[in-house]
Amino acid sequence: MLSNRRLPDLKIRDLRDDYCEFELSNTDVSMANALRRVMLVEVPTIAVDLVEIEQNTTVLNDEFIAHRLGLIPLVSTAVHHMKGPFDDIGEKDFTDVELSLHVLCTSDDTQDVTSNDFILDHQHPEVYPVGYSDSRMQSEDAERPILIVKMRKNQELKLKAIARKGIGKDHAKWIPVATVTFQHKPQISINRALMDTLDEKVKEAFVDASPSHALSYNSVTKQVEVTETEAYMYDGEYEKMAQELHHPDLITITQSDNEFIFRVEGTGVLSVEDVIITAVDVLTAKLRNLQQALPPPEQNEGEN
Amino acid sequence: MTEPPKSLDELVRPHVDSFDYFINEGLHTVVSLLKPIEIEQPGADRRHRIWFENPRVSRPVKDDASGLADKRLFPRDCREAGLTYKGALHLDIMVQDGSAAPQRLSRLMGHIPIMVRSSACHLRNLAPQQLIRRREESMEVGGYFICNGLERIIRMLIQQRRHYVMALRRSAYQKRGNTFTDAATLLRCVRPDETSATVRCHYLRDGTAKFAFTVGRAEFFIPVGILLKCFVEASDKEVFTKLLATIPQDQGEVDNAVVETVERLLRAPSQMGLYTRAQSLEYLGSMFRGTLDVPARFTDLQAGEMLLREHIFIHLDRPIDKLNALIAMTGKLFALVADLCGEDNADALSHHEALLPGTLLSKFVSDKLAECLGIVKRQVLQDYEKTPEQVDFRDPTYLKKATDRMPDLGRKIEYLLNTGNLVSNNTLDLSQNTGFTVVAEKLNFFRYLSHFRAIHRGAYFAQLRTTTVRKLLPESWGFLCPVHTPDGSPCGLLNHFTAACQVVARPSEAPEDVQYAISMVAAGAGMVPCTPALTPPALPAYVSISLDGRLIGYIQSGYAGRLADYFRRLKAARLAADSGLPLPPGSPPLKGPEALVPPDLEVAHIPYERGGPYPGVFLFSAPARMIRPVLQMESGACELIGTLEQIDLNIRCPDGTEQAGDEGMYSHREINCSAMLSVVASLTPFSDFNQSPRNMYQCQMGKQTMGTPSQAIRHRTDTKLYRIQTPQTPIVRTKRYKEYHMDEFPGGTNMIVAVLAYTGYDMEDAMILNKAAVDRGLAHGTIFKTETVNLKDDKGKTQIFAAEMKGPRDRPPEKPRGAFGQELPQALSASAASTAVTGPLKVQPEGGHRNEERIDVDGLPHVGTVIYPGQAYYSRVDCATGRAKTGNLKGEEVGMVEQVAIVGTADPSLQRANILMRLNRNPVIGDKFSSRHGQKGVLSQQWPDTDMPFVAATGMRPDLIINPHAFPSRMTIGMLLESLVSKAGALGGRFVDGSPFQAADGGTIAGNLVQTAGDTLEAAGFSRLGGESLISGVTGEEFSADIYIGPVYYQRLRHMVSDKFQVRSTGPVNALTHQPIKGRKFGGGIRFGEMERDALLAHGAAYLLHDRLHTASDYAVMDACQSCGSILTPFTQPRETSQLGAHLVGTAGPLRGHVICRACNSSHTITRVALPFVLKYLVTELAAMNIKCTFDLKPS
Missing domain, CATH: 3.90.1110.10 (RNA polymerase Rpb2, domain 2)
Known part of the structure; x- marks a missing residue:
């Protein structure tokens, strides 16, 4: 059993609040995919889940507005000490964050109702729409708020929106990221000896064969070099070109099955770092769960 | 000159123009050509003449407009109140007594329905802003009538x-x-x-x-x-x-x-x-x-x-x-x-014309007015016979009395429009007398528009066995769309005009002057005018020239072509002059008679050819002809040509098959390749890449799409309106898309479509949607249903809208239950402690009446209330009895009250209300979707986002997965092209022109479309062929093949399972046979019929057969007599009164009564058997016919 055990390496290449690129190696595709899946749909966030509409005279109907509210990303740092509606709830736990909104259009022009019009829950001011800025302190550099509905004179929207903890599996509004993707790292090796037999023009044409520009031609050394391995898209263009030149061995490209490049794009709901760490936690918790549920390994197995 | 200006108005112009002509001039013509009646006074040589004069149609006004400042009745009022949009028709009845001066009697002949946007309509010439103020569509085009709140159009027929x-x-x-x-x-x-x-x-x-x-x-x-x-x-x-x-x-x-x-x-x-x-x-x-x-x-x-x-x-x-x-x-x-x-060929379009709304009305009114005069005549003659002393043609009261018998003409026209039935003693030279009008459904804009562009061959041909009338003939090129005709029974009979095709709706302004001018022009161009004395030169040396069926002269055959040419140049010049353009080069000056040649004159020159069509020059200036614009080869000027004219013209088509030596043979050329397509057909992108039937299917499906039917939904009262919540404009669109402002009525979504066989849930035209995409609002839709409550409908009752008071024995309201007994609302947490459970309403309604949470004291629902199936949503009270009656929500769906419109009537109390209900129709398994290429599919799964394959490079997951097997046999290359090209368009942030035949039209895209799109894709770092390497979302492994993925515009079709599913476990049964009833509406079952029975027999599935036909049907246990073998004779004897309640004290035998056989008079022979109940019915029926049925019963 222990023989299969490997310790994955994680090398971070780029880490920003809403973007992360890292290299995961020394593990299997199943591991990589599990991580992707968990990041996508099992990292809990907060989103509007129940809307009580008191007054709605806008052009959009109640369900439509409720649906739109659900899709507004809420900053979910509070999610870690929040309980879901179906969890066991103790004395100090909270499940609901109550946002409210009341806008009445009094101007003759079209008025936008945006995520900035939300009145936050005074008990949980840390839950607010992404890009939220209080109407009293509008600043120039503030992000454009999210439009909910447009109003004309005398239209009114008054509602209470209850935000809850949830996961992307239940509804896409709880998905914490814009996208998570991984790709197998390509391995490109050029047959130098064979390549040297080609003349300059052919080399240049060879490099331009694929739109991915993974290879480049160095005019100084007169060599074809692998510049951007990861830009390669497995489009098979280089191999095709090699075939056409009657040198099928000119280039060998294979997929690595234990090196993966991950790219995570956040939405501002959680920092990408937070998403990744939570995802690993969730994944470990799942594995621990599984471990506990499985019967202990039988002893006679080792005797064989 | 380019194409004439096109807009939506142009599309309905034949309807509106024709009705305008009818109202303004046609009625006058009808009246002036109507033969006066003459009444001879018996016994005296005196004749009285009666005729009509001076018809006047006024704009619609409100019935009870006494107290109103604005008396005008608008179409919107009619739609919402279920009225007919009609204006008064007045006529002068002229009565001449002998040779005295005629007397004039003005009379109201009734109210005739007014076509919306016609010259008698209040909406005529209103700008979009003003239309909106009148609660209309900003792009209202009219062309229809409003009959009892319904929009009906007179459909065009081929004649x-x-x-x-x-x-x-x-x-x-x-x-x-x-x-x-x-x-x-x-x-x-x-x-x-x-x-x-x-x-x-x-x-x-x-x-x-x-x-x-x-x-x-x-x-x-x-x-x-x-x-x-x-x-x-x-x-x-x-x-x-x-x-x-x-x-x-x-x-x-x-x-x-x-x-x-x-x-x-x-x-x-x-x-x-x-x-x-x-x-x-x-x-x-x-x-x-x-x-x-x-x-x-x-x-x-x-x-x-x-x-x-x-x-x-x-x-x-x-x-x-x-x-x-x-x-x-x-x-x-x-x-x-x-x-x-x-x-x-009587089926060729060259020998056809269109029956226009105005024409039909003219014929009808003429017939009915003649009938009116006939009635007056009969009345007067009757009076002469019975009370001759009272007949006095100088006495206005007598005249009024005599003419009062005339029927209400307006009512007759209304009946014609309401039912489409033509009631007349004459055939009116029409081939049918029903089906003249149809409802213009506003299912979506495609459907709506095509009603106005449709032309039917006639009901007679629908029942014809032969298919010859349905064939697409070359004569209809450019006038009728070859693509846009429905499948099935009306195929080829119901055709649609091409976008540019028009119908001449009115005769020239001074027809006699024009006819004279045309003769003059013809004479100037070499015609020998015909005079009675002239001995005409014989065919084929000379050919005759006729104008609207009247012989006007002869011309030497050799010159006939030149004469036709001259007319064509004049026509083109007139058209240019009329549309304010400079005269085309080389056109003759427009003065004298030349100036009067109408631009839509049809000049058909048929040269002599033995066995060919009969030769001659046929000129037509009369209305009802179909015309379309083409360009003259030499001058490049636009000319309107007719159907008969077209067959002898050589019109060049920009289809790229030009050969050397062809140069001189063409006299005209098409404006562009789309000239052959109808509005709906020309909205299919890249239709020139598709197999032709697919484009036909798209024309059908485009019309069934759930889109944006109207922008004034709040002011419509259609029983059912489909609307999509988050529509988009297509990335790939044709030129016509913009011309017709289709963005005002969008009907689909650009979905990221991956073509791959994944999971097996995409087999056989099924398709998979990404659940996360649906969560985010993809293809969400709504149905609007208007419930019109008119208290006046209950004859003889006085009712008001009012809430029902609570009674002393009222129990608290029960929670609503669904079809299978589930509690509504559904999908709630089981734990009451969870906050996911909706608490009681925070805002308590006032009232204290029944259903107070839904219905207000005025008996009408609160706007925004959720109504569950079977719940009451309005209530009315009978003033006489004080009893209340509620209207309950039918169906199995949850509705929301969108709007309550109250409609004022002459009654002081409120009698009519329109309740607009909203039903959510978000995509569920079984709903139907289609691309714009005749590729329809049924949603089979909403697949979780994580399990969807994703693009390795970008992380993109498709919204929709379609099986690659959908392509080889159907050959919808246009769809593949759309995917590729819109991917490039999306990356470049550009809309892409997908008009068919772009290359032939010399469009902006030079060379190969795939090439250009490929370059864009390559520049953005994508594969130029549209494939991308995808990774399975389940395993994380990459697919060995590249997957074709890109955005395709998908339509959601209105066929939804929610309207169609039919399941039952138990339910209502027929009272006579005890078998399940049929019909989805009544909760019935689906018939397990003979053929199904055969299938089970063939499989030997006896138990299943027994289950379906007996156990799940009319299983019944009944008594039978073993000795006489009858199932009718056993009879349950009631227990004696003394025995009643005996079982309570445990003294006496069985609960049931005592069963005896009446024939055998014994209870020992009775046995209980399970039989189909219907058998008992059969045996009873047979017994009634003196046929005895016995059963051989043996203990098992």
Whole structure:
């Protein structure tokens, strides 16, 4: 059993609040995919889940507005000490964050109702729409708020929106990221000896064969070099070109099955770092769960 | 010149123009051409004449407008209140007593429905802003009537072309009489008031001909020889030469057989002793006096003249013209029989015209007004008989009394529009009397528009066994769309106009001046005008020129082409001048008679060819013709051409198959390749890459799409409206998309479509949607249903809207339950402690009445209330009994109250309300979707986002997965192209032009579209062929093949499972047979029929069979008698009264009564058996017929 055990390496290449690129190696595709899946749909966030509409005279109907509210990303740092509606709830736990909104259009022009019009829950001011800025302190550099509905004179929207903890599996509004993707790292090796037999023009044409520009031609050394391995898209263009030149061995490209490049794009709901760490936690918790549920390994197995 | 300006108005123009003409001029024409009635005073030589004058139609006003400042009735009012949009029609009744000056009596003839946006409509010429203020669509185009709140249109029908002699061979003609052959010529004559009559010339086996015409519904025949003599005083020789000149003579030689025939024809009357015109007319007069209702004082000669005037060639006034028409018909008949000219195809569009709304109304009104006069006449005659002293034509009160019997004309027209049924004693020269109107459904904008562009071949042809009428003929090129016709029974019969096709809806302003001018122009271009004395030169050296069925002259064959050319240049110049453009180069100056040549004049020049169509130059200026624009080759000017004209023109098509040497042969060219397509067909992108039937399917599916039907949904009262919540504009669109402002009514979503076989849930035209995409609002939709509650509908009751008071024994309201007993609302947490459970309403409604949480004290629902199936949503109280009655929500769906509109009526209390309900229809398994390429599919799964494959490079997951097997056999390359090109467009942030035949049209995209799109894709770092390497979302492994993925515009179709699913475990049964009832509406089952039974038998699935046909059907346990074998004789004897309740104390036997067999009088032979209940019914029925059924029962 222990023989299969490997310790994955994680090398971070780029880490920003809403973007992360890292290299995961020394593990299997199943591991990589599990991580992707968990990041996508099992990292809990907060989103509007129940809307009580008191007054709605806008052009959009109640369900439509409720649906739109659900899709507004809420900053979910509070999610870690929040309980879901179906969890066991103790004395100090909270499940609901109550946002409210009341806008009445009094101007003759079209008025936008945006995520900035939300009145936050005074008990949980840390839950607010992404890009939220209080109407009293509008600043120039503030992000454009999210439009909910447009109003004309005398239209009114008054509602209470209850935000809850949830996961992307239940509804896409709880998905914490814009996208998570991984790709197998390509391995490109050029047959130098064979390549040297080609003349300059052919080399240049060879490099331009694929739109991915993974290879480049160095005019100084007169060599074809692998510049951007990861830009390669497995489009098979280089191999095709090699075939056409009657040198099928000119280039060998294979997929690595234990090196993966991950790219995570956040939405501002959680920092990408937070998403990744939570995802690993969730994944470990799942594995621990599984471990506990499985019967202990039988002893006679080792005797064989 | 480029294409004429196109907008939506253009598309409905035939309807609106035709109705305008009817209202403004047509009615006057009808009235002026209506024959006055004459009433002869019995016993005195005094005649009274009555006729109509001065029809006036006023704009719609409100009925009870007394207290209102604005009395105008708007279409919106009619739609919401279920009224008819109609305006008053007034007529002056003119009564002339003897020779005294006529008296004028103004009378209201009723209210006639007004076409929206016509000149009698309040919305005429309103700008979009003003339309919105009137609660209309900003792009309201009109063209329809509003009848009881419904939008109905008079649909266009194909009719035979007027004033053109058709040569036909039909076996049915042989049945007209003993000596009749199958050959005949036929002419449809139309008067300016659009009343028409079809006359025929039959060829007889003896070589003569008979002229056929109809009076009322009866058909009459006159020998042509006699009729030829009746029109003018002319010698037989003159007629002989004239007739002979109409029969083509090859090499200047007349066929002797033909000469003989003509001679025989002309000799016939003399054998009957008819030598002069007077004799012939008198003969005819004497024969037809009875049928024609000729006044007694008329001589036979006058009667004969009347016959000619009113029934023979009614489109012509002058006898000489009528004679020429008869000669033309006879000549063409003889030419047909002698095989000198070919048979005309009655199914070809070149011999057709359109029946327009105004035309139909003109005919109808003319007929009804004549009926009105007839009624007055009968009334007066009756009065003369009964109370002659009261009849006084100078007394207005008497006149009023006499004319009061006239029926309400408006009601009759309303009936015609409401039902589409034409009620008349005449056929009105129409081939059908039902189906003239249809409801213009606003399912989506495609559907709506195509109602106005549709033209039907006629109900008669729908039941025809042969398919010849349905065939697509080359004559319809450019006028009817070859793509846009439905599948199935109306295929080929219901056609749609091409986008540029128009119908001439009105005659020229001064028709006589125009006709004169055309003759003058023709004479100037080499025509020899025809005069009675002129002996016409013979065919084919000279050909005749006729204008609207009237012979105007002859021209030497060689010059006929030049004459036609000259007319064409004039037409083009007039069109340019009318649209304010500079005259095309080389066009003749527009002055004198030239200035009067109408731009839509049809100049059909048919040169002589033995066996071909009958030669001649045929000019048409009358309305109802289909026309379309083409460009003249030489000048590049735009010209409007007609259907008959088109067959002899060489029109170049920009299809890229130009060959050397072709240059000189074309006289015209098409404006562009889309000229052949209808509006709906031209919105399919890259339709030139698809297999043709797929484009037809798309035309159908486009019309079934859930889109944006209207922008004024709040002011509509359609029973059902489909709307999509998050529509998008397509990335790939055709040029026409913008021209018709389709962005105002979008109907689909750009979905990221991956073409791959994944999970197996995409087999057989199923498709997978990404659940996360649906969560985010993809293809979400709503249905709006209007419930119109009219308390006046309950006759004899006085009711008001009011809430129902709570009774003392009212229990608290129960939670609503769904079809299978589930509690509503659904999908709630089981744990009451969870905050996911909705608490009681925070805002408590006031009231204290029943259903207070939904219904207000006024009996109407609160806006925004959720109504569960079966719940009450409005309540009415009967004023007499005080009892309340509620309206409950039907169906199994949850509705939301969108809007409550109260409609004011004359009644002081509220009597009518429109409750607009909203039903959510978000995508569920079983809903139908389609791309714009006839690729429909059913949603089979909403697949979790994580399990969807994703693009390795970008992380993109598809919204929709479609199986690659959908492509090879269907060959919808356009869809593949759309995917690729819109991917490039999306990356570049550009819309892409997907118009068909771009290359041939010399569009902006140079070279190969795939090439250009590929370059964009490559520049953005994608594969140029649209494939991307995808990773399975389940395993994380990459697919070995690249997957074709890109955005495709998908439509959601209105067929949804929620409207169709039918399941039941138990439910209502038929009272007689105890078998489950049928019908989805009633909670019935789906029939397990004979064929299904056969299938189970074949499989030997006996238990299943038993289950379906017995256990799950009418399983019944009944008593049977073993000894007599009857199931009818066992009888349950009631227990004696003393025994009642005995079981309670545990003293006596069974609970059931005592069963005995009445026949055997024993209870020992009774046994219980399980049988289908219907068997008992059968046995009972048989017993009623004295047939005994016995069953052999053995204990098992």
